[in-house]
Amino acid sequence: MATIGDVAKLAGVAKSTVSAVINGGKYVRPETRDRVIQAIVELDFTVNRGARALATSKTLTLGLLVQFNEAEFAPAMNTYVVALSDAAHKNNYRILLLPDRDDTAAIRQVKAERVVDGLILMNVLEDDPRIDALHATKIPAVLLGMPSEDTGFDAVDLNFSGAAKALVERVESMGVSRVALIGWPENVYESKATYAVLFRESVRETAQQLQLELVEHYVSVNPAEARSALQEIFSRADFDAAIFHNDAAVAMMPQLLSSTPIPRENIVSLHSSELARMFAIPFFAVESEPDVIADSAVTTLITRIENRDKPITRKLFAPEWIVGTEAASSTAHRTGCAHP
Amino acid sequence: MATIGDVAKLAGVAKSTVSAVINGGKYVRPETRDRVIQAIVELDFTVNRGARALATSKTLTLGLLVQFNEAEFAPAMNTYVVALSDAAHKNNYRILLLPDRDDTAAIRQVKAERVVDGLILMNVLEDDPRIDALHATKIPAVLLGMPSEDTGFDAVDLNFSGAAKALVERVESMGVSRVALIGWPENVYESKATYAVLFRESVRETAQQLQLELVEHYVSVNPAEARSALQEIFSRADFDAAIFHNDAAVAMMPQLLSSTPIPRENIVSLHSSELARMFAIPFFAVESEPDVIADSAVTTLITRIENRDKPITRKLFAPEWIVGTEAASSTAHRTGCAHP
DNA sequence: CTGAAAGCGCTTACAG
DNA sequence: CTGAAAGCGCTTACAG
Numbered sequence: 217m218a219t220i221g222d223v224a225k226l227a228g229v230a231k232s233t234v235s236a237v238i239n240g241g242k243y244v245r246p247e248t249r250d251r252v253i254q255a256i257v258e259l260d261f262t263v264n265r266g267a268r269a270l271a272t273s274k275t276l277t278l279g280l281l282v283q284f285n286e287a288e289f290a291p292a293m294n295t296y297v298v299a300l301s302d303a304a305h306k307n308n309y310r311i312l313l314l315p316d317r318d319d320t321a322a323i324r325q326v327k328a329e330r331v332v333d334g335l336i337l338m339n340v341l342e343d344d345p346r347i348d349a350l351h352a353t354k355i356p357a358v359l360l361g362m363p364s365e366d367t368g369f370d371a372v373d374l375n376f377s378g379a380a381k382a383l384v385e386r387v388e389s390m391g392v393s394r395v396a397l398i399g400w401p402e403n404v405y406e407s408k409a410t411y412a413v414l415f416r417e418s419v420r421e422t423a424q425q426l427q428l429e430l431v432e433h434y435v436s437v438n439p440a441e442a443r444s445a446l447q448e449i450f451s452r453a454d455f456d457a458a459i460f461h462n463d464a465a466v467a468m469m470p471q472l473l474s475s476t477p478i479p480r481e482n483i484v485s486l487h488s489s490e491l492a493r494m495f496a497i498p499f500f501a502v503e504s505e506p507d508v509i510a511d512s513a514v515t516t517l518i519t520r521i522e523n524r525d526k527p528i529t530r531k532l533f534a535p536e537w538i539v540g541t542e543a544a545s546s547t548a549h550r551t552g553c554a555h556p
Numbered sequence: 557m558a559t560i561g562d563v564a565k566l567a568g569v570a571k572s573t574v575s576a577v578i579n580g581g582k583y584v585r586p587e588t589r590d591r592v593i594q595a596i597v598e599l600d601f602t603v604n605r606g607a608r609a610l611a612t613s614k615t616l617t618l619g620l621l622v623q624f625n626e627a628e629f630a631p632a633m634n635t636y637v638v639a640l641s642d643a644a645h646k647n648n649y650r651i652l653l654l655p656d657r658d659d660t661a662a663i664r665q666v667k668a669e670r671v672v673d674g675l676i677l678m679n680v681l682e683d684d685p686r687i688d689a690l691h692a693t694k695i696p697a698v699l700l701g702m703p704s705e706d707t708g709f710d711a712v713d714l715n716f717s718g719a720a721k722a723l724v725e726r727v728e729s730m731g732v733s734r735v736a737l738i739g740w741p742e743n744v745y746e747s748k749a750t751y752a753v754l755f756r757e758s759v760r761e762t763a764q765q766l767q768l769e770l771v772e773h774y775v776s777v778n779p780a781e782a783r784s785a786l787q788e789i790f791s792r793a794d795f796d797a798a799i800f801h802n803d804a805a806v807a808m809m810p811q812l813l814s815s816t817p818i819p820r821e822n823i824v825s826l827h828s829s830e831l832a833r834m835f836a837i838p839f840f841a842v843e844s845e846p847d848v849i850a851d852s853a854v855t856t857l858i859t860r861i862e863n864r865d866k867p868i869t870r871k872l873f874a875p876e877w878i879v880g881t882e883a884a885s886s887t888a889h890r891t892g893c894a895h896p
Numbered sequence: 897c898t899g900a901a902a903g904c905g906c907t908t909a910c911a912g
Numbered sequence: 913c914t915g916a917a918a919g920c921g922c923t924t925a926c927a928g
Contacts, residue, residue, distance in 0.1 A: 217668065220922060236898090245898085248898080275606065313641040313651040313652075329603065329604065329605045331605050572914075572916080573913090582914090608907075610922085
């Protein structure tokens with residue numbers, strides 16, 4: 217593989233001149249530049265990123281801290297991983313996968329090994345222990361999540377409070393008086409995942425403002441458990457409308473629609489667009505484009521890497537409405553007894 | 557951040573001695589070694605991976621070529637990404653995400669930038685164009701997939717032929733005579749994804765051997781389209797048993813069971829265990845642990861990196877049976893008319 | 897406008 | 913058993 221030295225020799229210039237034409241910066245006489253470019257093409261030269269990183273102390277690599285929480289829902293995570301990798305490449309960065317089973321240890325190590333320029337944290341919790349590790353190591357980072365108090369780090373997320381408010385208002389507008397929140401398993405709220413906590417708080421507040429009676433049910437993400445829990449909840453149905461915030465649960469609902477008095481129109485949900493794409497979920501729902509959020513997270517982080525003293529930013533993205541697809545909604549009516 | 561020079565100075569030894577205690581190799585007098593370790597701890601020193609990579613020309617990084625094929629099913633991919641990252645870390649390697657929209661260009665570049673030691677290819681096709689690029693760049697690689705002719709690269713995959721055979725034999729043992737293959741969209745077979753092609757071939761062969769009549773249906777992975785296609789196929793039901801090889805389609809089936817004469821026991825499937833985990837799919841099915849395959853892929857690749865002259869290996873993993881969960885299967889009977 | 901030199905933080909022969 | 917030196921492939925002041 218050709219090095220910058222080979223190129224310099226072939227072009228009859230110094231290495232620093234080759235470097236100048238590659239990286240811009242200094243002016244190089246067009247004539248010289250052409251010779252250099254010639255040589256680069258001829259030798260099929262590409263910069264060795266590792267060597268450059270050593271010289272500049274910039275790796276152009278972003279670490280993605282992925283947690284393997286059984287309570288999370290895999291399809292949604294995958295969308296983010298892919299979207300983040302894409303966004304990084306668009307900006308000439310790469311994504312390194314960093315499993316952090318032991319939270320803070322992984323962060324310290326990655327910093328010490330100088331293997332990434334910054335870190336992306338998914339599924340941020342209120343009082344996330346990883347944030348302390350981040351502070352200790354002084355590594356640039358962006359949070360996918362929105363802790364309530366200012367953590368000293370840039371944060372990007374869907375506006376979960378706004379989404380919840382919109383959903384409650386929607387069911388209220390349909391004239392119901394008792395609404396159910398079908399939430400994630402309790403331990404998700406106990407861990408204080410910001411998306412869960414913010415959504416629930418906003419549901420509660422909005423329900424109170426609109427004088428709606430609110431009941432809360434927390435459902436497993438294990439499909440079998442979710443199914444029997446939902447069967448129980450929806451056959452009793454001590455409510456007129458339901459707001460889902462649990463991908464596994466909402467994905468199960470089409471199968472149960474026929475055995476509940478709650479009409480499909482009174483069921484709304486906040487779920488990932490990946491889920492919507494994979495399973496025709498026939499309910500009114502809100503979600504935002506993971507691509508948009510991933511893009512914002514990456515550019516925010518890069519900006520931070522390039523300028524550590526900028527003021528901290530917190531970006532909230534507005535949710536979008538998804539309407540259950542035609543095919544899906546027509547099926548919803550049919551589910552049940554075609555062959556009695 | 558401390559460097560090896562700082563450690564050397566503090567311990568009163570040369571850098572090469574510090575290097576020796578870190579990397580093993582030469583014998584260092586215990587007394588000296590202790591002083592060095594002292595210093596390392598005191599300064600909280602960690603090797604700069606980039607610098608080491610430059611000196612050794614080993615990056616300890618594996619590139620994962622992830623394609624964003626809409627026809628693929630995201631949850632399954634996510635499982636592999638996570639499992640591969642885990643396996644890599646266990647072996648002191650890291651995973652770099654490499655989106656390859658333009659196949660071969662990405663491979664050339666990554667090689668030229670010397671940013672990874674080897675490559676993992678997911679979703680390998682028969683006559684995969686990326687394999688030529690791999691040959692051209694002479695970069696170590698492992699294929700997740702099993703092309704029929706010897707490609708010159710190590711390959712690892714689930715035994716799709718064996719799985720298909722087992723499934724056909726199972727339905728045959730239930731005394732049926734006409735079986736349907738519910739496959740992926742046609743373009744998956746046209747692209748010659750090895751998992752699809754091998755499975756279908758083996759279904760055809762085994763059916764012929766067992767003198768079963770075989771019909772084939774190809775179903776979209778778009779949920780709405782899949783649903784209406786399946787409704788049509790299963791209400792007509794010109795077969796007694798069905799073999800699914802399409803995650804999106806099989807995930808939809810529980811909703812349609814009540815409207816088909818085909819009994820649940822006569823439906824079998826090959827689907828990802830991630831899907832099984834997320835959605836209680838009440839059918840007999842085969843699949844293997846992605847962890848096992850990911851582990852094998854990673855260790856195979858590392859072995860190849862360390863010794864390029866070893867003979868090529870092709871490893872096939874036996875499928876495992878998954879039985880629809882209790883809750884799921886009991887529900888399968890109930891789906892339908894609880895509230896007539 | 898271009899080149900020679902030093903340096904980024906390691907490892908690896910090679911002396912001693 | 914340990915140290916001094918060269919080198920991995922770049923970039924970046926600094927001369928000229």
